[in-house]
């Protein structure tokens with residue numbers, strides 16, 4: 001399972017700086033001029049999770065394997081992009097391939113860093129970006145509608161349903177609302193996802209601030225938080241500049257630097273966790289002498305699906321799963337003592353896995 005979060009925003013707002021910090025590389029060229037990035041950069045990151053460290057210590061595991069997800073650093077987008085302005089709409093396809101988007105908004109003043117519209121106004125920036133994505137959605141729906149309408153006239157039931165969904169989405173988009181707001185039933189969800197609308201993807205607003213505001217935020221980030229709330233989106237306050245410096249420091253110096261800024265952990269950790277949650281993901285663990293490992297599943301997944309993430313055979317031949325809640329594993333001091341205390345449950349095919357479960361699968365092949 002590869003989960004991807006796209007990093008989107010106006011040119012020169014700090015997307016590549018953030019991406020490099022996230023992936024602890026300098027893979028993406030970051031520089032003070034607009035449209036520095038053209039081709040998307042893709043990087044994998046580990047999902048920071050203190051629970052894995054605890055489990056590995058208790059389970060005396062030789063190695064730790066955290067959950068992984070990808071970030072994609074995408075080219076900057078300007079007003080008119082959906083009509084081909086700036087780098088045109090070549091990058092819309094890059095966004096389409098992502099499971100969620102992070103909008104990077106410039107929330108720092110710095111006369112030396114060029115702003116494409118010569119002003120620092122994160123809400124106006126957010127609107128420019130979202131409007132372009134909405135226009136792109138409108139265009140793709142209108143194109144799709146023609147074909148679907150023909151089929152619907154031929155009494156194709158599926159096409160009729162699809163047409164209804166398309167029209168409902170068009171109404172909202174024409175009112176200037178993102179496709180995230182389209183009301184739909186559980187049965188319609190699959191058809192809705194197939195429309196691949198850019199503004200239906202879960203979104204996170206990343207406020208890129210200066211050093212002073214990294215711990216507390218500022219007047220601009222407060223406005224963004226309010227705006228995000230109205231748009232069913234989350235906010236993270238982070239300084240891409242600081243994060244990129246932090247990412248280059250050895251761990252000990254990192255802690256010192258963080259403390260001097262009044263931060264408890266790198267902002268990146270918060271960002272990654274938010275992204276993970278936004279994607280509807282959660283983690284279960286396997287712990288053994290060889291390795292302690294975090295596995296990524298969807299919230300609501302049942303035990304066989306969870307087993308299938310390790311190997312498809314585990315899912316096909318699933319018998320049962322020995323399950324210990326994370327808290328029990330830690331408070332009783334490991335698998336054996338938790339078992340003796342009656343805290344290891346045998347769960348079957350219908351068990352909905354909980355975040356943090358420590359699992360061991362029984363299966364036959």
Ligand SMILES: Nc1ncnc2c1ncn2[C@@H]1O[C@H](COP(=O)(O)OP(=O)(O)OP(=O)(O)O)[C@@H](O)[C@H]1O
Pocket residue numbers: 009010011012013014015016017018029030031032033034035036037038075076077108110113208209210239240241242
């Ligand atoms: N929090 C910050 N404070 C000050 N300067 C910053 C901050 N974040 C990024 N910058 C600076 O902004 C400039 C643009 O950064 P970057 O190349 O990452 O932007 P980008 O969004 O990827 O641009 P493009 O769309 O052109 O690829 C760089 O000079 C970078 O150092």
Ligand SMILES: [Mg+2]
Pocket residue numbers: 015016017029030036037073074075076
């Ligand atoms: Mg860039």
